[in-house]
């Protein structure tokens with residue numbers, strides 16, 4: 001089972017960026033933690049981060065051809081307005097789980113709306129870095145349920 005983990009814009013700034021909201025650990029720390037969790041679960045993963053919408057779209061379009069069965073994605077601010085990202089998710093056959101480090105529903109009004117969540121199988125928000133591990137468990141169960 002191969003799962004793609006995508007982090008969108010500004011998530012390369014983790015550790016430096018608003019530590020009161022996103023914590024003091026870096027993207028590398030996050031990816032190392034996800035890697036460790038995936039090994040325990042027996043799932044193969046690749047982590048990808050970009051600040052560019054087009055690079056995220058390309059990665060999503062190619063995911064199935066690259067052998068991935070599901071995508072865990074934190075689209076960052078694109079969550080709230082990128083119809084292109086939403087259309088990319090709709091255009092592929094893979095399940096996507098949306099993750100947010102912070103609780104987007106407890107922050108500014110504009111963060112409560114996600115254009116990508118309705119085309120994802122679910123959203124995890126507010127559990128810090130652990131949300132990605134939760135998503136890995138959820139994706140594994142989801143994919144197992146789809147096996148024939």
Ligand code: DQA
Pocket residue numbers: 009010011074075076077078079099100101102103104111
């Ligand atoms: C975020 C929440 C978004 O509103 C914000 O723009 C981010 C990070 C989160 O992980 O909590 O960049 O996706």
